[in-house]
Amino acid sequence: MADPSTYRPRPGEIPTDPGVYRFRDKDGRVIYVGKAKSLRSRLSSYFQDVGALHPRTATMVRTGASVEWTVVTTEVEALQLEYSWIKEFDPRFNVKYRDDKSYPYLAVTMGEEFPRAQVMRGAKRKGTRYFGPYAHAWAIRETLDQALRVFPMRTCSAGVFKRASQVGRPCLLGYIDKCSAPCVGRVDAQTHRQIAEDFCDFMAGQSSRFVKDLERRMLAASDELDFEQAARLRDDIGALQRVLEKSAVVFHDATDADVFALADDELEVAVQVFHVRGGRIRGQRGWVAEKESESVPEVVGHLLQQLYGGGDGEDVPREVLVPVLPDDVDTLRQWLSGRRGSRVDLRVPQRGDKRTLMETVERNATQSLARHKVARAGDLTARSRALQELQEALELDESPLRIECYDISHVQGTQVVGSMVVFEDGLPRKGEYRRFIVRGDRDGAEDGTGDGAVPATIDDTAAMHEVLTRRFRRYLKDRDEPRGVDEETGRPTRFAYPPQLVVVDGGLPQVNAAARAIEDLGIVDVAVVGLAKRLEEVWLPGQDFPVVLPRTSEGLYLLQRLRDEAHRFAITFHRQRRSKAMTNSALDGIPGLGEAKRKALLKHFGSVKRIRAASAAELTEVRGIGTVLAETIERELSGASSEPAVNLMTGEIVEESAPATDEESHD
CATH class of the missing domain: 3.30.420 (Nucleotidyltransferase; domain 5)
Structure with a gap:
């Protein structure tokens, strides 16, 4: 770690104005963002006796390698800029004083023609009214179930609403009078909107008006000897009262x-x-x-x-x-x-x-x-102890604050993919996870994207070597960018920061392959270890015997969490690729041939076999296929394998044909 005195700015350089400051590590990564009424006073406090600082703050200034600041006019501007930078850079030493959960709201989509009441999470949408947040989604559904007796508004999805309109039959809620069934025209859009507005007014606190109205109508029905209607209104009043019981009355002045x-x-x-x-x-x-x-x-x-x-x-x-x-x-x-x-x-x-x-x-x-x-007694110290144990057991120069773990997933050497998961300070940093499509000796995009072509088979060590080579080759490229920031977007580049420790899922062969990939690129300050599944042994490159950590070791627990997370991430991606491969066509990957044109070709010719046999002139008969594209299709298909497509799961030959028309696929 760096000595804070090596990058301490001279006091005369720091302005006394309000502003926002950023600490960066040796790789240019923003690790802390703060604001101050006086930048000189605040920044000077970080460079006093390090032993007198809070342990987390001391670690931060030792990890840092530079500090910079931006002067603003007012403290409000500083507050806004600080929040913006924290959101953009997500510095690991900024404490998050809010939870990362998305709490559910009761939402009414007033922006739609027929407003819908539903459970919503995440960002707010324009034209939607929200009530909550609630601790649990089931609490919202219980509230809705009671309130729909009095306010029978729509709660169904757009697909259910459209299907009911087509067949002329409402859903179950329409039959039991918990929906006014605008889908089949029982009420018009204006009437249904009024129901939704009344529901929103009730949820917003105007409850007494609706309860008094129901009581008045109940007494009127009773006076007219319409006891069935009076009983229904009585039950409606009870339903509203049960809704109100779920929300305790605190203030009587509509406090917000x-x-x-x-x-x-x-x-x-x-x-x-x-x-x-x-x-x-x-x-x-x-x-x-x-x-x-x-x-x-x-x-x-x-x-x-x-x-x-x-x-x-x-x-x-x-x-x-x-x-x-x-x-x-x-x-x-x-x-x-x-x-x-x-x-x-x-x-x-x-x-x-x-x-x-x-x-x-x-x-x-x-x-x-x-x-x-x-x-969670001792959980905070457990992470520190785990990092300390790994530093001592692996003889590292410093605690591995950033650890990356890699895994390979495939089925008998086909559809080979790799995963990279990142832990910082012992916690997963999912925003920096990456996936790789392994192509053997073929060149491809280093961020894991591409045309999906793979060699017939590839072993784990070759795949691991390729993944590590691509990851650290990209690191060397991004490292030369100014401050590790993309010039076009202004955001941190994806591979600009190296780990202190690389963990691979496997034994000595996988470890040696990973270490060779890193050494071939001239990188010498990244440690590599492997975790073998059978006995949970930790292997180091070139060693004849593994490092055996105690079964109760916090360091071993951390390595196991990394390995399991990398395996989960890799196998999820592999299953997605495998599922997609089952339906892949020989037409996929042809430049300029999108989904709509593929469907048009299949509809015109009936199968890929007939498209392959067609000439360029015949291909141009299909709408949207020009001369240049037709020649490209003919060239690509003539070079493609004539072997039939095979389902990877069953081994059966798949004959590609034109997709069913709307009439044929209609249920």
Whole structure:
């Protein structure tokens, strides 16, 4: 690791203005992004006595090799730029104070002609109203099941809706009166939209209006001696009341707020947030994150930045209630107001119902942290111990913070593919996983894409040598780019950063092949090991005997996780390729011949055999096939193998013919 004094900027070079700074490692990779009111004061704090820093911060400055900064005008601009860079570079030393889950929402697609109520996750869509988030999707379905008695709106998919319209019969929900069946014309689009709008108003907190209306209609039906209708209305009222029971009434003034609470110790922080909409608790979320030496106000500031930084600002409520105010409260308040488009009140509740709710959320956070500690005691230190054990057992110069594992998958030497998985700090970094199509001695795209041509057979060692050669050849190419950044997109290149340790799935032959591939490229600072499945032995290149780690070793557990993840990733890709190969045609891969033109050729001639026998002039009779393309098809097919296609799973000969027409394939 680097000595921080080697890249420490002179104090006079650092401005006192607000700005955003980035630490980079020796490969130019961004490893930390931060903001500061005064860049000089903040950056100087990193280059004091390293022993006095938090262990994670000390590791960061030792891993870094350079630091750079960008001056901005205001603190709000610094906040926005910091979030943008964290999202773009995903620095490994920036702590994520939010969970990585996509929580479900109850969504109503008001942008459609016939709005649909459904469970949705992920990014918000324009023209859709969202209610939640909910902790579980089943909670949304229970709510919908009760509410559809009173608001019978559509919940089916577009395919089900279209099929019901074609056959003139509604689905089951239409028969049991839990859908107004607009698909068969029971109600028109305007009436159905009014039902959807009433449902949205009810979910938004205007519940008393609908309950009172149902009670009035029930009494009127009873007075008219229409007891069956009165009984149905009574059941509808009960259904709405059960929906309301699922959302506890907290405030009676239609409060729109998110209530946050934290429980922390030296290593971790538990976050709980209650989403209050229309005076009712509509959702609850909770997670546990690693914690640096930051104070609680700093954690709150980063939490709000990460939680509300994405999307289009629709999730920002009118009030954000927190246990303590962040240090830059005015900046955050201004930023949140800009995200929402109107004023946002960021404050600590002092008394009344909101303070009582805050105490409830705090109890949830405390219990969540206690449960997490019991369930995962020692987990944070386990990763550090695993890396330390690997460093000692393999005699590495430093802990392998970045480890890459490779595996080969095939069936008797056909459809050979390779996988590369990446672990950083003992955790998977799935955004940097890569897949390779192995082609033997054929040249191909080094990122694993291409025409799919493969040699008849290839052994594991040759495949491993090819995969490692292509990966590190690409590394050498990307390493020469400025800062490892693509000039066109401005984003980090895919293979610009080398690992400290390469793990291959296999024994000594695979290890030697991998080591030879790396040495042939002149790379000497990357260690290579292999993990054999039978006895879980760790093999080093050129060694007659393996390194045997104890069965209880955290280092061995980490290697096994890497190997299993690489195997899963490789076999998934291999199955996709194998499935695609079963239906591949000799027409695939012909330049300029897309799917539509392939179908047109098959429809015109009936089979690939007849297309192969046709002349270029006959091929031009097909619409969309010009003279140049016809000559290309004739040339490619004449050079293709005349052997029939074979199903790889059954061994049966497959005769390719024209696809069925719509009438023939109609069920």
